[in-house]
Amino acid sequence: MNKIRLLFPALLLIAIVVFAEENITTLRPNQAITEEAEPPSMANVLNTDIRKERNYPMQPPIIPHKIRNYQVDLNTNKCMSCHSRERTQESQAPMVSVTHFMDRDGNFRAEISPRRYFCQQCHVTQSDSTPMVKNQFKDMYEVIETNKN
Amino acid sequence: MWNNIKHYWKLLWHPSIHFSLGFLTIGGFIAGIIFWGGFNTAMEFTNTETFCISCHEMRDNVYNELQHTIHFTNRSGVRAKCSDCHVPHNWTDKIARKMQASKEVWGKLFGTINTREKFLNKRRELAEHEWARLKANDSLECRNCHNFDYMDFTAQSQRAAQQHSTALASGEKTCIDCHKGIAHELPDMSGVEGW
Numbered sequence: 001m002n003k004i005r006l007l008f009p010a011l012l013l014i015a016i017v018v019f020a021e022e023n024i025t026t027l028r029p030n031q032a033i034t035e036e037a038e039p040p041s042m043a044n045v046l047n048t049d050i051r052k053e054r055n056y057p058m059q060p061p062i063i064p065h066k067i068r069n070y071q072v073d074l075n076t077n078k079c080m081s082c083h084s085r086e087r088t089q090e091s092q093a094p095m096v097s098v099t100h101f102m103d104r105d106g107n108f109r110a111e112i113s114p115r116r117y118f119c120q121q122c123h124v125t126q127s128d129s130t131p132m133v134k135n136q137f138k139d140m141y142e143v144i145e146t147n148k149n
Numbered sequence: 150m151w152n153n154i155k156h157y158w159k160l161l162w163h164p165s166i167h168f169s170l171g172f173l174t175i176g177g178f179i180a181g182i183i184f185w186g187g188f189n190t191a192m193e194f195t196n197t198e199t200f201c202i203s204c205h206e207m208r209d210n211v212y213n214e215l216q217h218t219i220h221f222t223n224r225s226g227v228r229a230k231c232s233d234c235h236v237p238h239n240w241t242d243k244i245a246r247k248m249q250a251s252k253e254v255w256g257k258l259f260g261t262i263n264t265r266e267k268f269l270n271k272r273r274e275l276a277e278h279e280w281a282r283l284k285a286n287d288s289l290e291c292r293n294c295h296n297f298d299y300m301d302f303t304a305q306s307q308r309a310a311q312q313h314s315t316a317l318a319s320g321e322k323t324c325i326d327c328h329k330g331i332a333h334e335l336p337d338m339s340g341v342e343g344w
Contacts (some may be wrong), residue, residue: 016167047304047306048305048307049307049308065306065308066217066306069217069218069219069331071330071335074337075335075336075338076330076335076336076337076338076344077336078330080344081343081344087343124227145329
């Protein structure tokens with residue numbers, strides 16, 4: 001009796017796996033799992049120095065320049081040699097926002113807070129690659145427009 | 150002892166008895182060439198990367214860090230080795246630097262930076278020496294390859310062109326003022342101008 005009870009879910013599982021397999025599009029299409037795929041060529045980091053529009057107000061702005069070998073560790077923070085408050089006049093780079101000076105208790109400090117020290121936790125560079133998965137993000141104005149109709 | 154020295158001193162200024170003038174001049178000339186060649190070859194050898202990284206202090210610390218940077222590997226395959234940046238190309242300056250480097254031999258013998266920890270503790274001081282040297286000679290070793298007169302600002306990024314066409318062009322700043330830490334990791338930079 002027990003064996004029969006187990007048989008049905010097992011069959012169902014097999015069926016799901018078999019049917020589902022046909023519909024899955026992987027990131028390596030038309031490539032047998034046993035073969036090594038030809039890797040796509042590496043993308044270049046965009047170095048336009050032109051600020052990109054943010055997709056939503058709270059989005060950490062992206063870095064519009066190369067940051068190869070920028071040292072951000074206990075010893076020093078290369079990003080801050082342009083983006084810190086004292087350096088912006090000379091560098092004309094945007095200053096890190098005031099939120100970065102706030103510690104976890106909401107107090108504003110003289111230096112950027114340790115929890116905001118590692119820039120690349122939130123800010124990243126962009127590359128000229130073609131995305132493997134299409135982005136379905138919609139700007140909120142677009143969402144508002146579609147909801148109106 | 151004193152008599153011995155006197156004897157040889159006199160002998161040196163005495164005309165030669167056994168050797169002809171020709172032998173002494175031509176022989177001296179050839180010996181001079183061999184000595185000079187040997188001297189320069191030996192000095193060139195101390196400029197090679199093999200020589201620099203034969204010490205673990207260099208191989209495990211600074212050479213290791215260099216390998217991540219654009220001066221080690223890049224699209225065009227032009228590469229800077231240790232002496233390209235740390236030894237002047239001009240002969241007199243080179244000799245002066247090589248004599249200075251005898252202090253590094255001292256450091257090696259007495260193990261001044263023979264552990265990673267000792268090296269890290271001394272890094273700021275060592276870096277400051279190099280910054281001071283490059284500041285004093287207007288970044289000469291950078292300029293051996295990177296010639297300002299032939300920089301194409303249109304091929305540079307906006308940011309780079311902006312800085313190079315103003316601060317660098319006017320001579321107000323030199324390469325090392327902004328490009329610290331391009332080939333090796335930086336020490337604690339607190340108090341350094343521009344950081």
